[in-house]
Amino acid sequence: MAHQRTFYEFFAGGGMARAGLGKTWRCLFANDFDAKKSQTYQANWGGEELVTGDIRALTTADLPGEADLAWASFPCQDLSLAGAGAGLKGERSGTFYPFWDLMNGLIAEGRGPAVIALENVCGTLTSHQGKDFGAICSTYRAAGYRFGAVVIDAALFVPQSRPRLFVIGVRSDVSVPERVQSGKPSSLWHTRALQTAYNKLSPELQREWIWWRLPAPSARKTDFADVIEEHPNGVRWHTPEQTNALLAMMSSINLAKVEQAKRAGRRMVGGIYKRTRPNASGMKVQRAEVRFDDVSGCLRTPAGGSSRQLIIIVDGENVRTRLISPRETARLMGLDDKYKLPPNYNEAYHLTGDGVAVPVVRHLAKHLIEPILAGVREVSQAA
Structure with missing residues (x-):
């Protein structure tokens, strides 16, 4: 049986990052503030690892073991182009900082995850003229992590236009395989906005930057029409x-x-x-x-x-x-039809509309995160 890598899932929603990571991963801890989303998480995953409540109330004592990965799809409202522009100082997107307080606590205890992954809207790159993105990168560097970012549109995998920013940081003592690095940006994964945001970073931050290399996915096999129900439930x-x-x-x-x-x-x-x-x-x-x-x-x-x-x-x-319909929205996020949705329409739409596309997480895990962690496991076994 394949080694079960371990992870913490913050701002977990309905567990779509968990779905994308797959069965070779084991969740040690999950957290979300929304009680209704948590009910769906528990309906699909059992949820013994789930703690429902404000991330600001958590301490490292709540986080068991030592996770290979910490995944955080922190709230986007204050970073979105449609939002009020509060950025990382906003009440919702500002929860990035209490999340990172937990990471710093784990690092101090010798339990810092090998990989820390953030997901958010592409407006993060331009929020406050790029200063919010720079603040995120500075946080990685201060914690002793090298980092890089990619922009992935879910439309490469599912028939939904959904570009999102993924920032992936690796603990400085972890060897990064050459095959996941590139000496220059890729037009597929590193948009003009991302390259502009990188160019605004200080020389110190640019020295810690990695241009992540990912393979292009196979051509998408489904169109919008393929997910549509003739006799939908709920509408x-x-x-x-x-x-x-x-x-x-x-x-x-x-x-x-x-x-x-x-x-x-x-x-x-x-x-x-x-x-x-x-x-x-x-x-x-x-x-x-x-x-x-x-x-x-x-x-x-x-x-x-x-x-x-x-x-x-x-x-x-x-x-x-x-x-x-709710089921159609779930399909557009890459969830299979066995996934249990809330019976209420708005709750189901809110759950899916606030999530991360499942096959995007799988692509990142397979081609970036898992190769990095394979090297960590080889080193630990040799020791």
Whole structure:
């Protein structure tokens, strides 16, 4: 049997990082503040390792053993381009610091994880003109970790546009295999925004930086249409009147997309978001914007009706619309249909919209984290 690597999962949500790491990993500890998300975590994973509560109340005494990996998908609201711009000083995204207090405590006790991985929105790179990203990198360096970052769009693996930033740090005494390093950035994993953020780092931080090397994944085999249910649970198809009202909210450009879909000669599935846009008079009005590129828009937590994605199916002159179903959102995150979702629609959407795409975690684990830890295990066995 393969060696079970161990991990702590912070801001765990429904355990999507755990799902991506897979069965060769063993969770020693998990934490989330949201009691409803914790119920789903326990329904799927048993959850004996889960502690529900504010991360600020945790101490290293709550963290058993010595984990190979600490994973933290800390809250994105204050770093998001759609947020208020508070950054790491915000109440929610600022929970990064109590997380790192725990890491520093473990390091002081000789239990610092070999790898510390952070996941967040790409707005982290530009928040406060790059200073928040620099602060994260400074925290790694001060703790004795070398680090690097990649931006991965979940659309490489699942039919959902969901670019996210992953910062991976490795304890300085851990040997990093040459095959996971590169001497220069890659256009696939290191976006222009990431390279700009790197260029703003101090020389001291750049010296600790690693350009991570990852292989390109195989071509994605599923499109948006493949995840859509004909008879969904939790949502109903709109009435013709409701669909017409939605179409009436579209600009001429978006209506043209619908008309083009009617002429496609095949069943077309698209995604719709409601957004507030200025009209010709400069007044803000609600618009329905549609895309037919075989990829869903990025799932987001439902802070209001405009955040809930709708689907549109066009088959010739027949046009149908409805809210996306909870199971469809789970599929877009790479969760299989055995995964247990909350029965409440908003809770299910919030859970999936706030998570990390499962196959992205698997790709990082297989091609970066596990090779690093393989070297750690070889050294410990030799000792």
